[in-house]
Amino acid sequence: MSTASIDSLSSCEVATSDYLKPINSEILSTKSEVICQYSFKELIPGSCFLISGVVLRTCERFSINFLAVSNKQDVALHFNPRLPQNYIVRNSKINGHWGSEETHSQFSSRYDLLRGHRFQVEFLITESEFIIAINNRLFGVFEHRINYKKLNAIEVKGDVKEVAIEQLFRDKYPDVPIPEIPLEEPSDDSIFPVPMLVNIPNGFTKNKSIHIIAKVKMLPHSITINLQSRPYFYPHAIIPLHINPRFGGGKHIICRNTWNHGKWGKEERTDISSKDLSPGRMFKMTIFCDFEFYHIFLNDYLFAEYRHRCETNIVDTLCIFGDIVLKKVWIETKSFD
CATH class of the missing domain: 2.60.120.200 (Jelly Rolls)
Structure with missing residues (x-):
């Protein structure tokens, strides 16, 4: 599961900062039209969605919304990259009201969503949370605020194009060979990938x-x-x-x-x-x-x-x-x- 953000300050050493937030952090995507929509039946833990596309060269922001069955069109997860501010908002909307925004990622404070480039965001549903990866790099998690069994659709809005959504199943993540820890102190400093x-x-x-x-x-x-x-x-x-x-x-x-x-x-x-x-x-x-x-x-x-x-x-x-x-x-x- 990958992720360029505040690299101008120091790509390896800067974490998420409040001063990067816009004045009104509740503003949603500048475009309300749905670029792509995908419906599905009841999910089980291990259900996974790969959402790919191209970021427009003029992109300000876009959003990926996991929708739940309700009269008020609840949003279980609003995933909202905001390129000028170099961070990604996660939130939910229940009974017409937005909840508390999450902007910090516990896994990665940088991500590779570049204007004019292709992207892939992966959402893995577990019993307790969404696990999110960007361009094959683990980004973070979002705890369920709505029961995942109530989810029934995904919609993509904003400044992206050529969007495709693929549904699959994973029994574990990550599913790649794991290197071994060195058995003696390395002779030179070398930056290890995080996570x-x-x-x-x-x-x-x-x-x-x-x-x-x-x-x-x-x-x-x-x-x-x-x-x-x-x-x-x-x-x-x-x-x-x-x-x-x-x-x-x-x-x-x-x-x-x-x-x-x-x-x-x-x-x-x-x-x-x-x-x-x-x-x-x-x-x-x-x-x-x-x-x-x-x-x-x-x-x-x-x-x-x-x-x-x-x-x-x-x-x-x-x-x-x-x-x-x-x-x-x-x-x-x-x-x-």
């Missing part, structure tokens, strides 16, 4: 350490580092350790949690100081596994310990996404002295 999914040879078992050297993007929203049971975003993997630095709301925190039995457990939180993690600065994180805990080191000091909530031997994948530039990632098998 990153890598296989951990022989699993992340006791007395192993994962090292991450990276930079926090400017204007960050959040970063996610998951130790999980399989290399997929769908179906949802078991996640024995979820590390989630969050930078919004004026207070910066790192949350830890576990996803098991189809839900998140009780969250653990620790405040982040500017010396730990701050926008535009490099940091090193090391995760060490022993018999009772994951030990999380930040810039070579013990930041937190997280007691195991499920078996650690199921971990075979490292997943990293969010407002981060990855420089080095590797694993080693030895305990700390």
Whole structure:
């Protein structure tokens, strides 16, 4: 599942910013005519739609709307790229009223929707959300605000042409070979693609350490580092350790949690100081596994310990996404002295 946006500021290091928003963020597409419409019957998890076309050279914005059965023409997902502002609005309309807009993407703060070029947007429906990819690059998710079983049509509006819609089914995403994490520290910095999914040879078992050297993007929203049971975003993997630095709301925190039995457990939180993690600065994180805990080191000091909530031997994948530039990632098998 791909994504050019605020690259003029710094393509690798800028995250979504409020100052990029227009004055009236509720303005919809400048054109109301329907370019393409597609109807379908009741969906099941794994249903997927590929929507392709060409962005007009004069494009300001366009929208892809998933419509639901109702008298007021509810919109379950309004996907609205706005090229002059370099971001994508996601929203829903229920009983004639628009909900709260989402403009930040937890997976990618850049996207490749270029005037005069072809595009493809993929929407994968799961039980809880839409998974969205742009030009084969994972973009983000949108949680269902309307039951997906009520969806019955898609319409495309705005400054695009040659639009086609294809429906298919996916039993997993992504369905591509997953590279292995390096077994020793790389000799040089090399920027890893984000989101990153890598296989951990022989699993992340006791007395192993994962090292991450990276930079926090400017204007960050959040970063996610998951130790999980399989290399997929769908179906949802078991996640024995979820590390989630969050930078919004004026207070910066790192949350830890576990996803098991189809839900998140009780969250653990620790405040982040500017010396730990701050926008535009490099940091090193090391995760060490022993018999009772994951030990999380930040810039070579013990930041937190997280007691195991499920078996650690199921971990075979490292997943990293969010407002981060990855420089080095590797694993080693030895305990700390």
